Amino acid sequence: MKFQARVLELVSKVPRGRVTTYKELARALGNPRACRAVGNALAKNPRPLKIPCHRVVRSDGKIGGYKLGSQRKTELLRREGVKVENGRVDLQELFRFRK
Numbered sequence: 001m002k003f004q005a006r007v008l009e010l011v012s013k014v015p016r017g018r019v020t021t022y023k024e025l026a027r028a029l030g031n032p033r034a035c036r037a038v039g040n041a042l043a044k045n046p047r048p049l050k051i052p053c054h055r056v057v058r059s060d061g062k063i064g065g066y067k068l069g070s071q072r073k074t075e076l077l078r079r080e081g082v083k084v085e086n087g088r089v090d091l092q093e094l095f096r097f098r099k
Contacts (some may be wrong), residue, residue, distance in 0.1 A: 007041040018095040028097035061088040
C-alpha cells in the first residue's frame with residue numbers, strides 16, 4: 001500500500017473529539033522520524049472533510065497546518081469538543097495507535 005494511503009487509513013481511525021500528532025502517526029507507520037512525510041501526505045488528502053486530517057496536530061500541541069486553513073481546522077476541532085486555546089490543544093488526551 002502506498003505511504004499516503006496508509007497515512008489516510010490511519011488518520012481515519014482517530015475518533016471524533018480526539019487528536020493525534022504527526023509524530024504519533026509516523027510512529028504507528030513504523031518510522032518515527034517521518035513526521036514531515038506524514039504532513040505532506042495529509043496535505044494531499046483528496047477529501048479533507050471526510051478523512052479527518054484536522055485531528056492531527058503538532059507534538060507541541062500547536063494546531064499546525066491544514067488544507068482548508070488553520071482557522072477552519074480550529075473550528076472543526078472545537079465543534080468536535082476539542083479545547084483549543086491560543087492556537088494549541090491539550091495533549092493529555094492524545095489518541096495513540098496500538099502496535
